[in-house]
Amino acid sequence: MPQVSLTVNGKRHSVEVEGRTLLVELLREKIGLTGTHVGCDTSQCGACVVQIDDKSVKSCTVLALQVDGASITTIEGLAAADGTLHPMQEMFREHHALQCGFCTPGMVMNAIDLVKTNPDGLTEEQIRHGLEGNLCRCTGYHNIVKAIAAAWPLMHGKKVPAAAE
Amino acid sequence: MGFEGIGASVRRREDLRFLNGKGRYTDDLNRPGQLHAIVKRSDRPHARLVGIDAAAALAMDGVVAVYTGADLAADGVGGLPCGWQLHNKDGSPMAEPAHPVLAIGKVRHVGDPVALVVAGTRQQARDAAEALVISYADLPPVVGVRDAIVAGAASLHDEAPGNVCYDWQIGDKAGVDAAFAGAHRVVSLDLTNNRLVPNAMEPRAAIGDFDPFTGDHTLYTTSQNPHVIRLLMGAFVLHIPEHRLRVVAPDVGGGFGSKIYHYAEEALVTWAAGKLGRPVKWTSDRAEAFISDAHGRDHDSTAEMALDAQGNFLALRVRTLCNMGAYLSTFAPAVPTYLYATLLAGVYRTPLIHAEVKAVFTNTVPVDAYRGAGRPEASYLLERLVDVIARETGMDRVALRRRNFIPSDAYPYQTPVALQYDSGNHVMTLDAALAAADFDGFAARRAAAKAAGRLRGMGISTYLEACGIAPSAVVGSLGARAGLFEVANVRVNPTGSVTVFTGTHSHGQGHETTFAQLVADQLGVAFDQVDIVHGDTARIPFGMGTYGSRSLAVGGSAMVKAMDKIILKGSKIAAHLLEADVADIEFSQGQFRVKGTDRAKALAEVSLAAYVPHNYPLDELEPGLEETAFYDPKNFTFPGGCHVCEVELDPETGVVRVVNFVAVDDVGRVVNPMIVEGQVQGGVAQGIGQALLEAACYDAGGQLVSGSFMDYTMPRADCLPNITVGTESTMCTHNPLGAKGCGEVGAIGSPPAVVNAVIDALSDYGVRHMDMPLTPEKIWGIIQAGRPALAAE
Ligand code: FES
Ligand code: FES
Numbered sequence: 002m003p004q005v006s007l008t009v010n011g012k013r014h015s016v017e018v019e020g021r022t023l024l025v026e027l028l029r030e031k032i033g034l035t036g037t038h039v040g041c042d043t044s045q046c047g048a049c050v051v052q053i054d055d056k057s058v059k060s061c062t063v064l065a066l067q068v069d070g071a072s073i074t075t076i077e078g079l080a081a082a083d084g085t086l087h088p089m090q091e092m093f094r095e096h097h098a099l100q101c102g103f104c105t106p107g108m109v110m111n112a113i114d115l116v117k118t119n120p121d122g123l124t125e126e127q128i129r130h131g132l133e134g135n136l137c138r139c140t141g142y143h144n145i146v147k148a149i150a151a152a153w154p155l156m157h158g159k160k161v162p163a164a165a166e
Numbered sequence: 167m168g169f170e171g172i173g174a175s176v177r178r179r180e181d182l183r184f185l186n187g188k189g190r191y192t193d194d195l196n197r198p199g200q201l202h203a204i205v206k207r208s209d210r211p212h213a214r215l216v217g218i219d220a221a222a223a224l225a226m227d228g229v230v231a232v233y234t235g236a237d238l239a240a241d242g243v244g245g246l247p248c249g250w251q252l253h254n255k256d257g258s259p260m261a262e263p264a265h266p267v268l269a270i271g272k273v274r275h276v277g278d279p280v281a282l283v284v285a286g287t288r289q290q291a292r293d294a295a296e297a298l299v300i301s302y303a304d305l306p307p308v309v310g311v312r313d314a315i316v317a318g319a320a321s322l323h324d325e326a327p328g329n330v331c332y333d334w335q336i337g338d339k340a341g342v343d344a345a346f347a348g349a350h351r352v353v354s355l356d357l358t359n360n361r362l363v364p365n366a367m368e369p370r371a372a373i374g375d376f377d378p379f380t381g382d383h384t385l386y387t388t389s390q391n392p393h394v395i396r397l398l399m400g401a402f403v404l405h406i407p408e409h410r411l412r413v414v415a416p417d418v419g420g421g422f423g424s425k426i427y428h429y430a431e432e433a434l435v436t437w438a439a440g441k442l443g444r445p446v447k448w449t450s451d452r453a454e455a456f457i458s459d460a461h462g463r464d465h466d467s468t469a470e471m472a473l474d475a476q477g478n479f480l481a482l483r484v485r486t487l488c489n490m491g492a493y494l495s496t497f498a499p500a501v502p503t504y505l506y507a508t509l510l511a512g513v514y515r516t517p518l519i520h521a522e523v524k525a526v527f528t529n530t531v532p533v534d535a536y537r538g539a540g541r542p543e544a545s546y547l548l549e550r551l552v553d554v555i556a557r558e559t560g561m562d563r564v565a566l567r568r569r570n571f572i573p574s575d576a577y578p579y580q581t582p583v584a585l586q587y588d589s590g591n592h593v594m595t596l597d598a599a600l601a602a603a604d605f606d607g608f609a610a611r612r613a614a615a616k617a618a619g620r621l622r623g624m625g626i627s628t629y630l631e632a633c634g635i636a637p638s639a640v641v642g643s644l645g646a647r648a649g650l651f652e653v654a655n656v657r658v659n660p661t662g663s664v665t666v667f668t669g670t671h672s673h674g675q676g677h678e679t680t681f682a683q684l685v686a687d688q689l690g691v692a693f694d695q696v697d698i699v700h701g702d703t704a705r706i707p708f709g710m711g712t713y714g715s716r717s718l719a720v721g722g723s724a725m726v727k728a729m730d731k732i733i734l735k736g737s738k739i740a741a742h743l744l745e746a747d748v749a750d751i752e753f754s755q756g757q758f759r760v761k762g763t764d765r766a767k768a769l770a771e772v773s774l775a776a777y778v779p780h781n782y783p784l785d786e787l788e789p790g791l792e793e794t795a796f797y798d799p800k801n802f803t804f805p806g807g808c809h810v811c812e813v814e815l816d817p818e819t820g821v822v823r824v825v826n827f828v829a830v831d832d833v834g835r836v837v838n839p840m841i842v843e844g845q846v847q848g849g850v851a852q853g854i855g856q857a858l859l860e861a862a863c864y865d866a867g868g869q870l871v872s873g874s875f876m877d878y879t880m881p882r883a884d885c886l887p888n889i890t891v892g893t894e895s896t897m898c899t900h901n902p903l904g905a906k907g908c909g910e911v912g913a914i915g916s917p918p919a920v921v922n923a924v925i926d927a928l929s930d931y932g933v934r935h936m937d938m939p940l941t942p943e944k945i946w947g948i949i950q951a952g953r954p955a956l957a958a959e
Binding site: 080125 | 180181183184186187188190191194365366368369418420422451452453673675676840841843844845848849850851852874876880881882883886888889912
């Protein structure tokens with residue numbers, strides 16, 4: 002069986018995979034990182050989003066063999082070693098942007114990319130549009146949108162506007 | 167640390183694990199030596215099962231076993247039981263056909279389980295399932311509810327002649343007929359309630375495990391009610407006594423009803439693990455979920471209202487045809503009857519109601535409760551009908567509702583369809599919602615939209631529902647085969663921290679937070695000193711689980727009862743320690759105090775004395791401080807409220823944009839406002855989904871056409887508005903918390919508000935009614951065909 006070598010959350014792994022093994026299967030089943038979820042089989046739900054070399058990608062849509070040599074960040078790799086949450090995690094908690102938590106890892110990973118790639122600001126409409134590839138059945142998105150809006154200034158080193166309080 | 171008791175928006179303690187990817191959902195679990203199973207399903211809607219040739223599959227790499235219905239039958243495995251028996255108009259019991267775990271003789275819907283393939287890996291099992299050769303002899307499929315009852319329709323079950331499951335009625339037929347005969351006017355409406363797929367984001371999964379030395383079976387499953395699964399699967403399907411069967415429902419990624427039921431796969435992995443002596447795991451993929459998770463709704467109704475000249479509702483007559491799908495799911499018969507027809511009074515004082523409900527079998531996935539379960543169908547029917555009445559009589563829709571509201575001083579109110587409402591104030595929620603939605607400013611917004619070439623509409627819905635299920639004796643008399651009490655065990659640990667074991671289950675509701683707030687508040691201990699345990703039959707005495715917005719109203723009440731017992735026993739211990747009379751002890755804020763003095767013992771001191779009983783009234787009291795309560799509710803609870811929806815639609819494309827949504831609900835006591843708001847927003851999103859986007863569509867050949875997220879339109883962030891939530895509560899009068907429940911109100915109140923808004927936006931086009939979902943295609947068609955009545959102006 003072919004072998005892939007990759008870095009996940011700063012840790013190096015070399016793993017044997019089948020040609021058809023998906024990145025999400027590699028993460029969940031071979032490396033034991035079950036924070037990345039599988040919610041569909043048509044690349045529609047975004048529960049599986051991780052970051053490959055800092056870009057958010059649906060890990061159900063990538064073959065494990067394609068990420069040889071890449072650096073992956075999953076939801077487990079976001080918080081600091083002392084447990085301090087990433088501002089996006091913190092704002093999700095603060096704004097009650099999760100209920101069952103199943104969509105949450107993919108939402109958070111995608112939201113971080115969304116904020117990072119929009120350094121000049123993010124409107125509500127842009128956030129909603131940016132979440133198009135992530136399904137949540139619990140929250141109605143209202144609080145997810147709020148959380149992302151509140152994380153933007155934190156991630157870009159600005160003060161939180163009063164409106165996000 | 168601020169106030170963390172009842173009424174505080176405490177941030178959720180479960181979030182930390184979910185936000186760090188440390189949730190433990192069933193598919194995240196793996197047992198040593200575990201095998202993997204794939205369920206081979208029918209791709210035919212209706213066929214005789216002629217043969218299954220597993221030879222090639224069995225010869226494949228890693229394949230351990232292939233099981234069919236015959237293997238289960240040989241082991242005496244029973245069919246999946248139905249938890250509710252209804253009776254026909256003539257008193258005879260409903261048809262209750264067998265529901266085999268794996269198909270025997272026939273398949274009856276696309277997705278019907280035919281065989282179980284077990285192998286070393288999931289891929290191996292999947293490959294082998296592909297290699298099974300299954301021979302079918304096709305039979306004509308029965309798809310829609312109306313197809314099921316036409317003469318000459320194919321028959322699904324020998325036990326159900328004419329495909330009828332039951333033909334049921336409630337209310338005073340003669341009285342209603344007489345009222346119609348003398349009515350000033352009758353308004354009628356035909357409408358359907360679209361079939362939906364619940365689509366919790368976590369697909370179902372199950373792991374069976376067996377210890378051959380103790381004979382203990384364990385099932386890990388995505389369930390809203392592990393004890394119910396243990397009861398049903400143990401007693402009826404696999405014949406495993408309760409003490410040998412443990413059911414664990416760990417973190418569960420949303421349920422919305424679809425994870426209440428006992429499903430075939432749970433029995434299959436439990437049974438196969440016992441057979442093979444190794445753990446067996448099954449995880450659904452999404453395509454499989456679409457054709458195996460119970461669907462919701464699917465009604466076809468006619469509603470008629472008799473009116474007097476002033477617009478007073480005199481009598482309501484409803485005829486509904488509803489779809490059970492191919493088999494009876496666990497609670498299916500109750501949903502379109504006792505959770506639907508009993509709600510047809512709604513918030514109105516309609517004195518006479520008669521409803522007939524005919525349930526039929528079709529070659530489709532079984533239908534059962536989905537968020538709201540019966541009540542969304544009732545509120546949709548009523549609130550659409552009321553809007554049509556307003557239009558046809560020329561009355562103002564708000565005034566018509568106000569005229570017919572049950573006045574708040576009429577509570578408790580006995581409806582003509584069995585329920586007795588305990589409390590409510592419909593004027594209060596209506597006024598608050600209209601104010602929050604700026605109802606008065608709507609005309610100006612509509613004019614502005616029109617000037618910009620868009621159509622704007624506003625819709626309201628004033629609704630009521632019944633939840634907090636349910637009084638056991640009442641539901642027993644109506645055909646339930648289970649009690650619907652709830653259980654709590656409250657353990658004050660020796661040093662004063664508290665562990666609470668609850669029979670309810672949290673799969674997004676935040677019970678670990680809300681219940682800890684409740685217990686912290688009542689026992690006067692710090693929030694972080696309270697731990698909530700749920701989801702494991704080995705740890706929790708008993709329970710009926712979470713559905714029907716029952717967890718706080720019923721489960722929370724059980725906690726209050728158990729805490730009352732703790733306080734009673736603690737008072738006796740404190741009286742002993744303080745050398746006082748127990749009648750002089752009062753408990754508040756964590757202190758047992760001798761009334762009128764500063765002599766007191768903290769709960770932690772009392773609990774230490776209870777576990778180290780050196781100075782302790784051992785002749786009167788047992789050591790320890792732990793109490794269990796079973797709470798059986800006295801009545802249903804009746805949340806309700808008013809939802810207001812404002813839409814704008816583009817006549818060029820037919821696309822509807824919900825521009826504002828306001829929900830003001832009466833949910834009784836609120837423990838955590840932040841969580842309540844989130845529950846309502848989530849429910850409203852599902853309601854908007856039903857109204858505008860979602861439909862489980864079968865083609866005439868019995869294939870589910872909308873069988874993936876590419877075809878079934880789930881609400882996404884960019885098709886929903888911000889959802890403004892308010893609460894205006896009256897207290898439930900019969901449970902100790904005054905709680906009514908908030909889990910389903912969003913999905914119950916919202917669909918008619920949305921549809922009423924769209925119809926309102928199209929008012930110039932002479933459209934009276936449209937069936938959900940209101941897709942751009944349908945709306946565009948109306949606009950193209952319609953001749954605006956006002957065009958001539
Ligand atoms: S699992 Fe990857 S998009 Fe759904
Ligand atoms: S929180 Fe449950 S799916 Fe988003």
